[in-house]
Structures are given as C-alpha cells and as structure tokens.
Amino acid sequence: MSTGSETDTRDSTDGVLAEQLLRLTRRLHRIQKRHMEPLGITPAQGRLLRLVSHYGGDQPPRMADLATRLEVVPRAVTTLVDGLEAADCVRRAPDPANRRVIRIELTETGRATLRRLRNARTDAAEEILAPLTAGQREVLGGLLNALADAPAERRC
DSSP states (O other): OOHHHHHHHHHHHHHHHHHHHHHHHHHHHHHHHHHHHHGGGOHHHHHHHHHHHHHOOSSBBBBBHHHHHHHSHHHHHHHHHHHHHTTEEEEEEETTTTEEOOOOOOHHHHHHHHHHHHHHHHHHHOOOOOOSSSHHHHHEEEEEHHHHHHHHOOOO
C-alpha cells in the first residue's frame, strides 16, 4: 500500500518529467522551424507535405482526409494547401470519379521540397541530439517508442 508521501513524490517526479518534455518539445519546434525557414515553408506545411507524400491508397488524399489525419478543422487544411499551392508544392485536382471532390497532389517542386525538408529535419535532429552518445540515443529511442506506442487512456 502506498503512502501519501510516496504519492506526492511520484506526482512531483511526474510533474517535473512533464515539464521537461514540454520544454524539449518547444526547443525541438524552434530548432526545426529555424532549419525549415530557408525552405519557405512552415512546420505545419511540412507536416501536410509529408502526409500527402505518404498517403496510402491509389488516389491522392481529399482535403477532408488531410484534416482528419492532421486532427484539424478543414479550414486549417485549406489555408495550408493555399500556401503550398502558391509555392507550387501541391496542386488541387478534381477526382475523376466525382468532379465535386478535390484531391491534393504533390508536384515536382513539392517532391524536391520534401527532399530538402528531410535534410533540414535531419540537421535539426542532429543539433538537438548532439549532447547524447550513441548509447544514450538508443536508450532515448526505446523510451520514446514506449511512450508513443502506449495505449491511450480511456476518458469518461
């Protein structure tokens, strides 16, 4: 049986860990943003480009598919696609089976931007992981997988 003192210590440790994770997430976001600036796209646009490139199936995704996968409102996807379309990274294409449906396709410029984006993300990861040894990186990878793959807690 745990005592109140043990619970307080665990709560305090969990709180510190949560704060550390939040600080690391903010730092990673800043570093990635700095590495992506020369590409002329935002981190959100980068996520959308990667999603379009990895989309499963025979057809490019619909705007609604992207909104669902990104867990954002459709209007947010429209804004992201508008910016990427202006940069010639994606194009809107009518679905041949239903002309009312618009699908989002990568362009050649979008594919080239994705390659540069991967390099920028690798550079950002190297910068943030620089203080760690190879062994520490391996342990961190295992810990992050354990956290990322944990089942979601059910809520009322």
